[in-house]
Structure formats: C-alpha cells, structure tokens
Amino acid sequence: MVPDSATPDKSAPESKSDSRTPSKVSREAPCTHCDLPTPYVGENPPHPLFCCNGCRGAYELIQGWGLDSYYDLRDQANGERNRMPEATDKGRFDSFDDPEFLGLSTPKQQSDGLQSAQLAVHGLHCAACAWLIENAAQQTEGWNTARVHLGDHTLRVMFDPATCSLSGIARLLHRLGYELAPITKQPDAHFRKENRRLLTQIAIAGFCAANAMWIAVALYAGDASGVAAEHRLLLRLMGTGLGLIAVAVPGRTFFRGAFAALRTWTPHMDLPVALGLSVGTVTGTVNAISGRGDVYFDSLAVLVFFLLVGRWIQFHQQHRAAKAVDLLLRITPAHANRIAADNTTDWVLVDTLRPDDQIRVAAGESLPADGIIAAGNTTLDRSLLTGESQPVAAQTGDEVSAGTLNLSRSIDVTVRAVGSESRIGRVMQSVESAMAERTPIVQLADAIGGWFVVIVTLLAIAALVIWSGEGWGLAAGHATALLIVACPCALALATPLAIAVSLGRAAKRKILIRDGASLQLLASKGILWFDKTGTLTEGRSRAQVLYGPETALSDAAAVERDCSHPIASAIERECLLQGLTPPDDAELLVVETGGVQGVCEGRQIVVGNIPFLTSKGIVCSAEILAAVDASLQIAATPIVIAVDGVATTVLGLSDPLRQQAAETVATLQRRGWQVGILSGDHPAIVAAVAQQIGIPLELAHGGLLPADKLERVRQPQSMITVMIGDGANDAAALAAADVGIAVRGGAEVSLQAAPIFIASGRLTSIVELIRGSSATSKLIRTTFAVSLSYNLFAVGFALAGWISPLLAAVLMPLSSISVLSLTLAWPTFRSP
Incomplete structure (x- = not known):
C-alpha cells in the first residue's frame, strides 16, 4: 500500500475506475494472535483478525483453555509501541495517594510522624525478590522500611509522607518488575490472579518446548537418514525461533528480576538464571545462523518451561504455608x-x-x-x-x-x-508482624544468600574459562548449567518460613508470640525465673483463721468490702464459707502497702502484716507472734487483724500450687534450664514452695519489690534470662528479660509487657513453648544443611561437566521444594 503523500508508480496498470468506495480500500491492522500486519477491507478492522488459519487455531485453543491473559503479557513484551503514555502512567500511580482507591491499604499515621501501609505485591516468587524490594527501600529517601511477607505476597511499608509518597513507591517497584495493589478482604483473589499468570507463562513455554523438541527429533533423525542442507538450515532456524520466543516471552520474567538486581546492586536469584539463558541463547543463535555447531533451542525452551513449573510449585507451597499461619481465622x-x-x-x-x-x-x-x-x-x-x-x-x-x-x-x-x-484483630496484628521481622538468624541467611549469588556467578565464569579449551559450545553449556542449578532461594527461605509456620501453629495452641527472635533464644539454655503468685500458684488465695475469734473475720470483711485487693477477696470468701455475715455499718479509711484501716460499728479495725501493724503503733503479743510463725511453717502468708488497737486474730493466707507446677519445673530442669523464683511474698513461704516443686533454695528469692525483680533480671548473665509472670504486675521484669512470658492477664496488656503470652493459662504450655522453639531451631538447621548440601553437590557436578542445562532446570527447584516440604511436615508446636 502506497502512502497518500507518495507519487504513484506510473508503470503500474491504471485502475478501471477512480471512484472506489472506502469500503473496498485495503488497510492493515495487527493480527489478533501474532501481532503481524494483516490486510483487511473496510473502515474498521474486524475482531478477531487473523493473518492465517494457524493463528486462528492457536487463538481458539488459547481461548478454550481460558488463558486469554497471554495477549496482555504479549503486549507488555512488545516494547515502546505498546508502552503506556507517561501521562496515563502517572495518573495510574497517582491513584495510590487516593484513600478511596486504597481502601484497606490506606496509610496509617504513626506516632513518630511516619505512615505505614500494607499492600499486595504481584510478581513475587522467592526470597530474592524480598531482598530486592527491601534493599530498594534502603536506597530511597523517605522510604524507611519495607517488610515482604512471601506467604501471602504482601508488603508492609513505612515511609515519611513529607519526602516520599505511596505513588512514588509503586512507580519505583513497577520499574523493578513488581506491581502493587490494594489488599482486599478476599486474599485468595490475589492468589488466583497470580496463579493464572504463572499458568499462562507455563502454557506458552510448554507450547514452544513441545514444538522445539519435535524439530530436534527431526534433526537427530536426519543425522541418521540424511536430510537436505537447506531443510536442515530451515529446521535449525525454526527451532531457534521457538527457543527465542520461549526466552523472550515467558522467560522475560527472569531478565526483569536480573535487571532490577543490577539497578539496585542487590544479588538476586534471577541474575545467574538470566546469565545462563543469555549464554545459551547467544551461542545457539550464532551456531544456527552460521550452520556450524550445536544449537540449544530445544534445551532453552524446555529449560524455561521447567524453571517456571518449579516456580509455580514453590508459589503453591508458599500459599499453603500462608494458610498455616492465618492466625485470625484460627481464633474467630x-x-x-x-x-x-x-x-x-x-x-x-x-x-x-x-x-x-x-x-x-x-x-x-x-x-x-x-x-x-x-x-x-x-x-x-x-x-x-x-x-x-x-x-x-x-x-x-x-x-x-x-x-x-x-x-x-x-x-x-x-x-x-x-x-x-476488632480487639482480637489488633492483638493478632502484633503477632503477625513478627513473621515479617528480620531476626538475627534471618539476616545471616540473607547475607549468605547474597554472597552465594556472587560466588556462583564467579564460578560460572571460571567454568567458562576452564572448559573453553574443549570448545566454546561445551564451555557455554557447562557455565549455563552451573548458573541455573545453583539455588540461593532456599537459603533465604528456610528461616523466615520456619518461624512463620511455627508462630501460626503456636497461636493455634493459644501461645501468642509477637517476636520471632524469642523462638531463637528459647532454643538455647539459660535461667528461667518464675513469679510465684498466680504463676506457680492458682492465684486464688484462701484466708484460714489460725488464732483468735472468728468474729474479727467478719469485721475485716466488712471493712475490706470496697477493696479490690486479692487478700480482701480471700477474706470475704472465707467469711461466706464460715457462714458469717459482715456488718453493714463499716467504712474503709486507709489503704496502704501492707494493709488497710477502717471503722466497723464504731470499732477501729486494722488488717495487715506485722510491719503494717507496727507502723500503726499496735504491739503483737507472744501468742500472736507464735501464730504468725505457725502460718509461715505451713507456707501460708500471715495476716493479723487488730480491733481497737489490740491484735486479736491471725489469718493464714494460702494460695494452692498449680497441679502442673512440679511437673513443669522438673521437665524444664531435665531440658537443661536453671529454674528459680522471684516473688514479693514472704521469703519463708517462697522457700516452702521451692521445696515442694524441686527448685534449689539458692534460686528462690522472696520479699522482692518490682524494682528488686527488675534488678535481678538485669544482672549480667552468661546465659539467656527468661522471666515468667503476670502480664501487668511483673511488666518491668518481663520487658527487661531476654524473653518475657506472661501467663496471666489479657492478651492486650500482656503482649505489651512481654513478647510471649500463654493464653491457655496452663504451665504445661511453657514446656510446649520450649519444646516448639527447640524443634524450630532444629528445623532451621536441617533446612540450611539440606540447601547447602544440595548447592555444594550441584555446583561441583556442574563444574565437572556432569550436569546439562536441561537437567539443571529439573534439579534447580528441588532445593526450595525440599525446604518448603520439610517446614510443613516438621513437628513444631504439635502434640508430642
């Protein structure tokens, strides 16, 4: 077709008529399937439009499979011609600053002026992607932190709105090959979309691989039976074209990751894979055009196919792991x-x-x-x-x-x-945030994985040099195999996945953990301090009359009626058990540390310990002091009641031990832990309790104020210090210990004071926690050993020339799949 501005060729035959109607003018439009220019007649191109019956058949097949998103992927690969105009692109990212668009992902203001938001991320496939995104945050002004959660493909960002915007973050990640989207209340919708995208890529790669293999079979058969030179060249070129399509269309995901890694100078798993594909593609294409040497089109297509299948399997395993740690669904x-x-x-x-x-x-x-x-x-x-x-x-x-x-x-x-x-939702958020945190061992794994990528790349160059004497084609094949078979992803995936799954299983057993590092600390041995009241004991005291008239008990109950202290509750319960009715005419006047003072029917009533009565000028008789000693001998706290300035009655306040106390202490000691008591109760009572449950007396400390407990916990230790106590009363000691474990109170208060809350209230859950932490530590070490062993053997075999690029593509996903399978099968936080 001649452009309107061109001069017609005078040698061409004249048309029979110059009055052609527009409906018969021949025009061109892209083929719906292959995108090549296709002639059509009329004002507007029909849809669908095909250049040949082959494209029509392929289109109908893809539509029948439900893989029509292939055409969106193809359009993205066509370069500048289909690129979104800058203004439209800008408008699309600007929507990330609109709360109506963001919905649940709307940034939340923090106390330090920063804003935080959680978004879905499309394009994640391994731990290396997490490195890349988190490293990009470190290099972007105003973007303080990024935490990637691979299990559900979400990203939590913390940024300064004065210097950085959410739209800017979305635009930057788009350049790196990742797409942000607002999170929804149906997380499976994101999974289905990502699953569909991966299956589309696999379908295209499988189509290219199958046809390339058939062409390869024809060439191999031709070596035996003879085939014309021109036909051989045609087959080689056709096969190379299929290999190039496989690398350029579904395989471009590896190159996007590699280019993003180069932009941010972050080691990424896609870097060695992209290098391997590049070496094979260049070598095969040169050989195909020159007609000499081996071409790798069949291996390249099958290579991309197997790599994508491995990525799809890993994606499904990660989704399964995410289901295992969906805490809120386990509780509500x-x-x-x-x-x-x-x-x-x-x-x-x-x-x-x-x-x-x-x-x-x-x-x-x-x-x-x-x-x-x-x-x-x-x-x-x-x-x-x-x-x-x-x-x-x-x-x-x-x-x-x-x-x-x-x-x-x-x-x-x-x-x-x-x-x-909801209230429980806010509690679960604090627990779930621990899954995205980078504990010291996770940071070590990330560092090892980063160096591993660099080392593998250098080894591939070494393999290319070592085997170059045997021919460029052989050297390129061995280098490609080495680049592909090495898999640093499992190294970086092992630790965070193990911690995330363990936290989810622990939550199911009502052990809430908001700090993944605590699991690592509890896997070692150290000293474990128990608070006594409410932790080793039931926390429901009983006041028993040991000396004096019971009528004083009813006077004390009347005075303490409006007092919410546990001792007041115990006195009131005992009064009811004895069938006594406290007088109505009573008033509470003074509430101090150690006791209370009030008036009952005109009588002055003082209730408290010996130091409190002494401070009020009340002298205790020898009988009263003897009753106090008797109370201490039976591990009961002595409370004295004075009427009108005379001490008349002694109560023994006892708090029964929990049934599992002795068993729990013995189990912890067998596991190598030192166990002690830090209590505010009388030292004699603490010593008696320690003897009953098998704790050495030198580790049983009583009469401690909260500041004394804090000082004990802060004392320099060469071992891990763990404090177990009430989430409110022992808040300072719980926070100062290496690991704080709250066993009483509510989840909201306890998780503020301590990183671990035993919601079940059972002491046996502490043994479960210690056992689960040890199992998690063993899991991390095992998965590390599996991944390192695989990579050492795989790289060694590739250097020796024992692994082909095709076999490397089959072996590469095994490392990550084995780590995922081990993690899900490992008995962490399960009933023994």
Whole structure:
C-alpha cells in the first residue's frame, strides 16, 4: 500500500475506475494472535483478525483453555509501541495517594510522624525478590522500611509522607518488575490472579518446548537418514525461533528480576538464571545462523518451561504455608448468622459484615465480631482477651468482643468492628508482624544468600574459562548449567518460613508470640525465673483463721468490702464459707502497702502484716507472734487483724500450687534450664514452695519489690534470662528479660509487657513453648544443611561437566521444594 503523500508508480496498470468506495480500500491492522500486519477491507478492522488459519487455531485453543491473559503479557513484551503514555502512567500511580482507591491499604499515621501501609505485591516468587524490594527501600529517601511477607505476597511499608509518597513507591517497584495493589478482604483473589499468570507463562513455554523438541527429533533423525542442507538450515532456524520466543516471552520474567538486581546492586536469584539463558541463547543463535555447531533451542525452551513449573510449585507451597499461619481465622469463625430485616437469618462470610449489622450467636459458638448485645442474656468465656479464668455474665447492652466464647444461650449482637479492626484483630496484628521481622538468624541467611549469588556467578565464569579449551559450545553449556542449578532461594527461605509456620501453629495452641527472635533464644539454655503468685500458684488465695475469734473475720470483711485487693477477696470468701455475715455499718479509711484501716460499728479495725501493724503503733503479743510463725511453717502468708488497737486474730493466707507446677519445673530442669523464683511474698513461704516443686533454695528469692525483680533480671548473665509472670504486675521484669512470658492477664496488656503470652493459662504450655522453639531451631538447621548440601553437590557436578542445562532446570527447584516440604511436615508446636 502506497502512502497518500507518495507519487504513484506510473508503470503500474491504471485502475478501471477512480471512484472506489472506502469500503473496498485495503488497510492493515495487527493480527489478533501474532501481532503481524494483516490486510483487511473496510473502515474498521474486524475482531478477531487473523493473518492465517494457524493463528486462528492457536487463538481458539488459547481461548478454550481460558488463558486469554497471554495477549496482555504479549503486549507488555512488545516494547515502546505498546508502552503506556507517561501521562496515563502517572495518573495510574497517582491513584495510590487516593484513600478511596486504597481502601484497606490506606496509610496509617504513626506516632513518630511516619505512615505505614500494607499492600499486595504481584510478581513475587522467592526470597530474592524480598531482598530486592527491601534493599530498594534502603536506597530511597523517605522510604524507611519495607517488610515482604512471601506467604501471602504482601508488603508492609513505612515511609515519611513529607519526602516520599505511596505513588512514588509503586512507580519505583513497577520499574523493578513488581506491581502493587490494594489488599482486599478476599486474599485468595490475589492468589488466583497470580496463579493464572504463572499458568499462562507455563502454557506458552510448554507450547514452544513441545514444538522445539519435535524439530530436534527431526534433526537427530536426519543425522541418521540424511536430510537436505537447506531443510536442515530451515529446521535449525525454526527451532531457534521457538527457543527465542520461549526466552523472550515467558522467560522475560527472569531478565526483569536480573535487571532490577543490577539497578539496585542487590544479588538476586534471577541474575545467574538470566546469565545462563543469555549464554545459551547467544551461542545457539550464532551456531544456527552460521550452520556450524550445536544449537540449544530445544534445551532453552524446555529449560524455561521447567524453571517456571518449579516456580509455580514453590508459589503453591508458599500459599499453603500462608494458610498455616492465618492466625485470625484460627481464633474467630469464618461465617456468621446475620439477621435480616424480616428477622430471618442467613449464613454469610464474616468479611461481609458491616457496622450496625445484627448477628445471632448460638450457645457454644465463638463471637465473630465486636459488638453490643441487642437481645438475650448469657455467660461468656473471655479468658483469651481479659485473662479471666471464670465465665462472666453478659446481658443486653453489654459490650462483647470477637474471639470470646458464648457459653449459655443464644444472643443477638449489633456489630461494631470486624476482622483486623476488632480487639482480637489488633492483638493478632502484633503477632503477625513478627513473621515479617528480620531476626538475627534471618539476616545471616540473607547475607549468605547474597554472597552465594556472587560466588556462583564467579564460578560460572571460571567454568567458562576452564572448559573453553574443549570448545566454546561445551564451555557455554557447562557455565549455563552451573548458573541455573545453583539455588540461593532456599537459603533465604528456610528461616523466615520456619518461624512463620511455627508462630501460626503456636497461636493455634493459644501461645501468642509477637517476636520471632524469642523462638531463637528459647532454643538455647539459660535461667528461667518464675513469679510465684498466680504463676506457680492458682492465684486464688484462701484466708484460714489460725488464732483468735472468728468474729474479727467478719469485721475485716466488712471493712475490706470496697477493696479490690486479692487478700480482701480471700477474706470475704472465707467469711461466706464460715457462714458469717459482715456488718453493714463499716467504712474503709486507709489503704496502704501492707494493709488497710477502717471503722466497723464504731470499732477501729486494722488488717495487715506485722510491719503494717507496727507502723500503726499496735504491739503483737507472744501468742500472736507464735501464730504468725505457725502460718509461715505451713507456707501460708500471715495476716493479723487488730480491733481497737489490740491484735486479736491471725489469718493464714494460702494460695494452692498449680497441679502442673512440679511437673513443669522438673521437665524444664531435665531440658537443661536453671529454674528459680522471684516473688514479693514472704521469703519463708517462697522457700516452702521451692521445696515442694524441686527448685534449689539458692534460686528462690522472696520479699522482692518490682524494682528488686527488675534488678535481678538485669544482672549480667552468661546465659539467656527468661522471666515468667503476670502480664501487668511483673511488666518491668518481663520487658527487661531476654524473653518475657506472661501467663496471666489479657492478651492486650500482656503482649505489651512481654513478647510471649500463654493464653491457655496452663504451665504445661511453657514446656510446649520450649519444646516448639527447640524443634524450630532444629528445623532451621536441617533446612540450611539440606540447601547447602544440595548447592555444594550441584555446583561441583556442574563444574565437572556432569550436569546439562536441561537437567539443571529439573534439579534447580528441588532445593526450595525440599525446604518448603520439610517446614510443613516438621513437628513444631504439635502434640508430642
């Protein structure tokens, strides 16, 4: 077709008519399948438009498979012709600064002026991608941190909005080959989209590989039966073309990763793979054109196919691991019984609930959302959130929280918050954040993986030089095999995946861990300090009259009626057990450390320990002091009651030991831990408890104030220091220890004071925690050994020339797959 501005060729025959209608003008448009110029007649090109029946058949086959996204991938590979105009591109990324577009990914303001956001990432396939993105953050002004979570392909960023924007981060990652998107309440949608993309690439690579192999068979058969030179050259060129398509279209994902690594000077697994494909492609193409030497088109196509299949398997395994650590789904139900306007109910996904929706929660079910009881009275088990060991009554108008268990009868609840916005959701976020943290051993693995890529690249150059004497083709093949068979991904994947899966399994057993480094520390041996009251003991004291009239007990109960101290509760319970009725005419006047003072029916009542009574000028008789000593001998805390300035009664305050206390201490000691007690209770009582459960007396310290406990924990130690106690009362000591473990209180308070919270309240869970930490440590060492052994043998065999590029492509995914399989099968935090 001649351009309108050109002069017609006068030698051409004249048209019979110059009055051609526009409908018969021949024009050109790209073929729908192959994109080559294709003539058509008419004003607008038909769709679909094909240059030949072969393209029509291929198009119908791809559409039938449901792989029509192939054409989007093809258009992206066509270069500048299909590139999005800069203005449109800019507009697309600017939407990342719009809260309406971001939805759940809208940045949240932090106390230090920074903003944090969590987004989905498309294009992640291994730990090397995490290195690349996190390294890009370190080199970008205003972008403080990036934490990649491979399990669910999400990215948490922390940035300074004054110097950096979310749109700028999205634009930068687009240049590196990764696409950001807002997270949704249906994470499987992201998985399905990424799965579809990978399958499309595999289909294209498989098509090229199958046809290239058939051509290779024809050439090999031709070596035996004879084939014309021109036909041989044609077959070689056709096969090379298929190999080039496989490398350029589905294989371009490796080159994008390699170019991104070069831009940021970050070692990336795709770098040696891209180098290997480049060496094979250049060598094979030169040989095909020259007609001499081997061509690698069949190996290249099959190589890309196997590499992508391995990547797809790894992607599925990571998704399975992500399911294993979906903490919130393990604690709250996935469905709710929503009440419609006509009072009918239907089961819906919890994610679809909105504020002011009404749901019905039957007896025995967990609450799926925070809310207010709209109808019904019941009792609730709130132990996970509040630490209350006993069920509590709840009635219409009371607030209730997701994760609590409805015990008695059905209730209707008006929804206030769902998912991550609920109380339990906020707790789970603090636990899940530990999975993305880079613990010291993870940082070591990342460093080893980075150096490994550099070393492998240098070894490949060495292989090229060593084998160059045997011919360029052979040397290129061995270098390509070495570059492809080495897999640093498993080194970097082993540790974070093991920690993430362990944290998820621990959460299922009601052991909440918000710091992955704690698992690493607990795998070693050290000294473990227990608080006594409420930790080794039940935490529910009983006040027994050891000396004096019981009437003083009712006076003390009356004075302490408005006091919330555990001793006051114990006195009140004992008064009820004895059938005594505390007088109504009583007033609490003074509450101090060590005791209280008040008035009951005109009598002055003082209740407390000996130092407190002495401070009030009350002198204790020899009988009273003897009763105090008797109380200490039976491991009971002595409380003295004085009436009108005369000490008359001695109470023995006893707190029964937990049933598992002695067994837990013995198990920990057998595992190599030193076990001690740090308590504020009387030293004689602490010593008696230590003797009962097998703790050496030199490690049993009583009469300690919170500051004394803190000082003991901070004392320089050559071993790991672990503190186990109440999440509120022992907050300072829990925070100062190498590892703090809270066993009482609610999850919200305890996880602020200590990195680990035993939500079950059982002492045996501490043994589970220690055992699970050791199993996690063994898993990390095992996966490290497997990965290193594989790479040492694989690189050695490649240097020796025993591995072909095709075999290298088959072997390369085995390292990552073995690490993933070992991690999921390893018995971490499972019942022995």
